[in-house]
Amino acid sequence: MSLSRKSAAVLAVYLGTCMATVAISIVTVALPAIQAGLGAELAGLQWVVGAYALSLSACMLSAGPIGDRYGRKRAWLFGVVLFTLGSATSVTAPSLAVLIAGCALQGVAGALVIPGALSILAQAFPDPAGRAHAIGGWSSFSAVSLILGPMLGGILVDTVDWRSVFLINLPVGAVALGLGLYGIDESADPDHAELDP
Numbered sequence: 304m305s306l307s308r309k310s311a312a313v314l315a316v317y318l319g320t321c322m323a324t325v326a327i328s329i330v331t332v333a334l335p336a337i338q339a340g341l342g343a344e345l346a347g348l349q350w351v352v353g354a355y356a357l358s359l360s361a362c363m364l365s366a367g368p369i370g371d372r373y374g375r376k377r378a379w380l381f382g383v384v385l386f387t388l389g390s391a392t393s394v395t396a397p398s399l400a401v402l403i404a405g406c407a408l409q410g411v412a413g414a415l416v417i418p419g420a421l422s423i424l425a426q427a428f429p430d431p432a433g434r435a436h437a438i439g440g441w442s443s444f445s446a447v448s449l450i451l452g453p454m455l456g457g458i459l460v461d462t463v464d465w466r467s468v469f470l471i472n473l474p475v476g477a478v479a480l481g482l483g484l485y486g487i488d489e490s491a492d493p494d495h496a497e498l499d500p
Contacts, residue, residue: 311486312427313437316420318479319383320441321448322472323413326355326386328452329459329468330406336465343399354403358410359417366414367422375422376489380480382415387476393469405469417445426490 330337334348370378389408396402420441428434459467 308486311482315479315482316423317444319416320420322475323416324445324448325452329456332453332456333460333465333468336460341399347399350403354407355410358407359413362411362414366418370419371492374489374491376487378415379419380483382412383480386412390469390472394466
């Protein structure tokens with residue numbers, strides 16, 4: 304793999320992980336604005352955050368075998384597309400129920416994007432030193448993304464509106480998708496992947 308393609312793969316994985324990780328914390332800052340905008344009750348607002356977290360955690364264990372069976376690149380790219388669609392659903396949500404569905408879709412997608420990043424990086428960097436460097440950078444980027452979420456959310460809600468916390472994922476998702484299509488090599492181990500519903 305050339306250096307430019309390897310760099311594109313790393314940047315794609317970092318951006319995809321950032322998008323899915325920021326989503327964990329960015330929405331909490333927007334909840335009062337969402338409540339005012341959609342006329343939602345507190346019990347319903349809890350599902351905006353809960354739908355993402357529940358879907359993410361429920362689907363994460365299946366993501367590895369899905370990538371192993373059907374292709375790690377294919378599963379990761381599908382996750383990025385699904386996350387972007389979930390974000391678009393949330394941006395245009397006319398009601399709380401549609402917003403919750405969009406967040407749940409983002410959670411399912413995040414389950415494909417976050418753990419898929421590690422297998423893609425391991426495949427792109429067969430040498431232990433390069434792999435350690437790439438995964439260390441990914442871990443740092445993930446930690447910064449968690450911190451960035453509330454700050455970015457506060458700025459977006461104050462300067463634009465609550466829908467912008469989902470809207471920001473559309474260009475990030477498009478860039479991650481383009482970089483991933485170019486830079487990530489496909490790999491799979493279908494004989495070693497057992498799906499366990």
